[in-house]
Amino acid sequence: MAENYFVMPFVKWAGGKRQILDQIMEFVPETFSTYYEPFLGGGAVLFALQPQKAVVNDICAELMLVYEIIREDVEGLLADLRRHKNEKDYFYCIRALDRYPQKYKKLTPVQRASRMLYLNKTCFNGLYRVNKKGQFNVPFGNYKKPNIINEDILKAAGAYFNQAEIKFTCQDFAAVLEEVERDDFVYLDPPYDPVSETAGFTGYDKDGFGRKDQIRLKECCDMLHKKGVRFLLSNAATQFILDLYRDYKIEIIQAKRAISARAEGRGEVNEVLVMNF
Ligand SMILES: C[S@@+](CC[C@H](N)C(=O)[O-])C[C@H]1O[C@@H](n2cnc3c(N)ncnc32)[C@H](O)[C@@H]1O
Numbered sequence: 001m002a003e004n005y006f007v008m009p010f011v012k013w014a015g016g017k018r019q020i021l022d023q024i025m026e027f028v029p030e031t032f033s034t035y036y037e038p039f040l041g042g043g044a045v046l047f048a049l050q051p052q053k054a055v056v057n058d059i060c061a062e063l064m065l066v067y068e069i070i071r072e073d074v075e076g077l078l079a080d081l082r083r084h085k086n087e088k089d090y091f092y093c094i095r096a097l098d099r100y101p102q103k104y105k106k107l108t109p110v111q112r113a114s115r116m117l118y119l120n121k122t123c124f125n126g127l128y129r130v131n132k133k134g135q136f137n138v139p140f141g142n143y144k145k146p147n148i149i150n151e152d153i154l155k156a157a158g159a160y161f162n163q164a165e166i167k168f169t170c171q172d173f174a175a176v177l178e179e180v181e182r183d184d185f186v187y188l189d190p191p192y193d194p195v196s197e198t199a200g201f202t203g204y205d206k207d208g209f210g211r212k213d214q215i216r217l218k219e220c221c222d223m224l225h226k227k228g229v230r231f232l233l234s235n236a237a238t239q240f241i242l243d244l245y246r247d248y249k250i251e252i253i254q255a256k257r258a259i260s261a262r263a264e265g266r267g268e269v270n271e272v273l274v275m276n277f
Pocket residue numbers: 013014015016017018038039040041042043044045057058059060171172173174189190191192204205208209
């Protein structure tokens with residue numbers, strides 16, 4: 001069970017699991033050795049569980065840097081966040097930094113993490129989206145009072161990261177899954193298989209996440225299953241996913257998606273929880 005109620009997600013992230021957290025938690029085993037979460041995103045499940053030993057990963061380097069800085073220097077991060085202004089011209093200046101590699105290289109890790117959090121809180125819809133060149137391209141959100149400095153929550157996360165044994169990595173999920181051992185538990189929350197050609201948002205990373213990746217992930221699940229490792233996976237309840245995981249236990253659940261670029265993409269979407277135990 002969660003030990004500190006202030007430990008909770010501090011980034012807005014597409015595919016955030018808060019809506020279906022209770023259903024996910026129902027299926028998490030009582031005991032395991034190391035907790036693995038290769039598609040961390042906003043980390044709703046990690047924070048709900050607060051395991052003592054974990055390996056958490058995401059392909060998004062700027063996101064993983066934020067987690068590391070919160071562990072290493074939360075006070076420095078808070079100080080840098082206080083500099084930011086919720087103003088359109090200022091937003092576009094900060095956003096543009098990754099267009100100039102020479103300027104970007106000069107930023108300290110704390111400044112990069114602070115930029116990431118600032119953009120996340122002030123951009124439209126809290127999306128993290130980059131173009132083919134890896135440049136952040138979401139417009140200004142024009143929110144009245146975005147919560148840029150979430151001091152208590154950032155400090156609580158920092159305290160948890162320092163008290164527990166957590167390894168942060170930034171690589172493809174398959175590399176992370178290779179090192180999992182029999183008594184470990186893996187929660188997998190990949191970018192969802194799109195319900196229709198236009199509805200799905202799978203663009204967190206410049207390379208996207210297509211059906212080839214979904215198949216690669218299923219092959220990793222087979223490898224985990226053969227090793228005797230317990231895994232739990234969430235995804236959209238599309239025919240493709242139902243067919244792909246037909247040999248495993250599938251629970252269908254309903255969820256309200258909070259972030260979608262198109263209005264018709266909001267609302268009830270069936271999701272699946274797949275497990276091998
Ligand atoms: C559905 S989101 C996870 C949401 C998260 N569970 C939450 O509660 O916010 C999927 C994540 O997978 C990451 N991702 C995409 N491709 C990946 C890959 N090949 N390997 C690892 N992570 C990847 C994305 O950056 C994104 O953060």
